[in-house]
């Protein structure tokens with residue numbers, strides 16, 4: 292009997308709780324949106340806009356052929372040295388980062404198939420780096436704006452390709468997304484895996500959400516000789532099929548990466564889209580940097596924590612909106 296009574300009390304309590312939640316859902320959504328706004332401050336307005344301002348609801352994963360390449364002036368930008376051992380070989384929109392080591396280069400992401408040749412291979416050469424020295428290519432996730440040059444790097448330079456297991460699976464299963472061929476399955480990244488080349492180590496933090504195999508990374512750069520810890524966020528937008536479990540996976544990954552970044556005392560936040568980390572505008576600011584001034588990429592540990600707060604809080608808001616908009620059983 293006691294069990295029954297306790298069970299009934301619990302059921303009533305949870306009924307009250309869900310009633311209260313239904314009553315206060317708009318308030319709760321607002322609270323998350325507001326927390327995201329506060330966390331974003333002036334540092335992450337692009338991330339806030341993309342994730343918190345009416346992100347489009349996605350119902351399924353599309354396996355479609357890429358469209359025709361857009362005009363070059365919409366994407367081309369010059370490569371740049373960002374830290375002593377980190378170079379930007381991305382486009383105006385997407386980032387590809389080249390981490391130089393004592394034994395070659397680790398490349399992070401490869402843009403689209405149509406611009407990886409010019410931006411990455413051409414960009415490395417312009418910077419005085421040899422693309423044949425790229426030993427590892429880490430793909431943050433298997434979407435066409437990040438893995439487009441993986442096959443090129445594998446075929447031409449024999450670079451080892453590192454990707455999350457679920458994203459290797461989706462690459463192999465896709466029918467239409469790779470009309471010019473796919474990279475062959477190579478290194479499957481694991482949580483906590485260390486990719487070491489010469490004197491440099493990149494630590495993998497699996498952050499499923501954006502895709503099931505999304506990889507985030509921790510590594511160290513040097514800024515005029517001073518070591519700085521970098522948190523690299525590998526997947527941001529909510530373009531996964533919208534469901535409460537998928538948002539829960541995403542939210543857990545943001546918390547996990549925030550904790551990993553804090554443990555590493557990361558003071559630099561990098562992403563693979565310039566709208567999230569302002570890489571392209573910061574590169575312009577770098578050109579005017581005076582001796583003794585900090586790098587515009589060095590934000591501090593508090594800002595790095597706030598970045599992951601933005602993505603988490605926007606996901607919380609979207610999750611609640613999804614619950615609110617789903618049909619209620621009477």
Ligand SMILES: [Zn+2]
Pocket residue numbers: 432434501526
């Ligand atoms: Zn993506």
